[in-house]
Amino acid sequence: MSLVSNGLVPSGVDDTPEYPETLTQADPVPAAELAVFDTIALSELTELSFPIWSDWWDVYVLRQGGTLSFIDRHSGDILSQESVPFLTRALDLFTLLHTGQGASPWGAIAGLISLSVPFFTVTGFIIWLRRRHPKPRGMVSLANADVVILVGSETGTTWGFAVHLAQQLRDAGKAVHLSGMNKTCHMREDATLLLLAATYGDGTPPSGAAQFLERLPGYQGGQHFAVLGFGDKAFPAYCAFAINCQNALTASGRTSLLPMGDINRRSAQAFTAWGHKLAVPLGLNSLVLDYTPPRPKTRQLELAEREDFTGYDGTASAILRFRAPKKRRLPGFNAGDLLGIVPPQDPVARLYSLASSKREGMVELCVASVKGGICSNYLLGLEPGQQIDAYVEHNPDFRPARRAPTIMIGAGTGIAPLQA
């Protein structure tokens, strides 16, 4: 349609056959008095062009789908018939598809489709806002940086640590550049590269760092580096992606300023300790990193029922089923997501795999007591009616395949996601 409107493709309008002319000159008869129009149902009519009143030789041009009829304005006789040019017919189809004009069910569908434009605009804007990361003031360009901090984060908490680190280094007189790990970096040869990277799964990078290892061979400069991994010891591949980065940077011929650091469960103390170690190779008297990540936004869930079991080695364990308290709704989740639980004794959330699907109308966890474990023993001590503070951590890469047949192997651990 736009090609035709802009004259890049002919519309076919100019290809209409030659107009026949009425043979006799007579007084025109009003259209309503011509019998030929009574024989045509409105639904068959595509287009009707009226003759110019003062031109006695002009005719009615009637279009019914692919047929053009030229009609004498005095007698109502069909003088000749032609087929509509192909391009005109094609344009009709495009117009119908785009506007739904003349086809109400399709018009309703086209209308709904057009509503998707504002929908995707607004939701896209919200996603962009959420993914935007804070940039502290006083950062410099890559080419001018003494220290380049790159962040690999999925849910954003590592950015909080990185921003604090950047601010402290800037206050200590360093020229700092801060950005995400997916960017290719051309740094000064003597610049120090600091990598702060979270892990998701078996060495899997967070989406904000998915291209880092692939792009690393294209990096220039940054001869000295340090890596700080963010992870959770509850996962078997603890800080595995950060370890891969440490190895890849070493293999690229760069020099590690200190052994790779790791932060378990966003520990503020471990971060402070790493800062003390980093100060030395950076030539700083001190680097005080004092940052506690903000507590995640939680909702209340109420324990509805519990089923207690004893493991083969005597470990207390239970299936706990939570519902939304009265007049509240359950948070949205899918099988494979995790439930972050903030126990009252510790502001740091623990993640549990969900053992229920959304359709069950409740949140189910399988919990086994861990020796000295704050959260597992807190959960196992709950009575029905008691409430917990929790939030859903989405885990989109851990979904069952939609269509492929699936074989599930329960090898003795991690029963919850199988159940979900």
Ligand SMILES: Cc1cc2nc3c(=O)[nH]c(=O)nc-3n(C[C@H](O)[C@H](O)[C@H](O)COP(=O)(O)O)c2cc1C
């Ligand atoms: C779905 C999921 C999978 C995770 N997998 C691992 C893992 O395999 N190894 C690990 O050390 N930490 C793992 N973690 C913990 C995160 O790496 C850790 O919470 C990190 O601080 C998150 O940082 P971010 O908020 O910047 O993405 C996982 C967390 C989630 C939610």
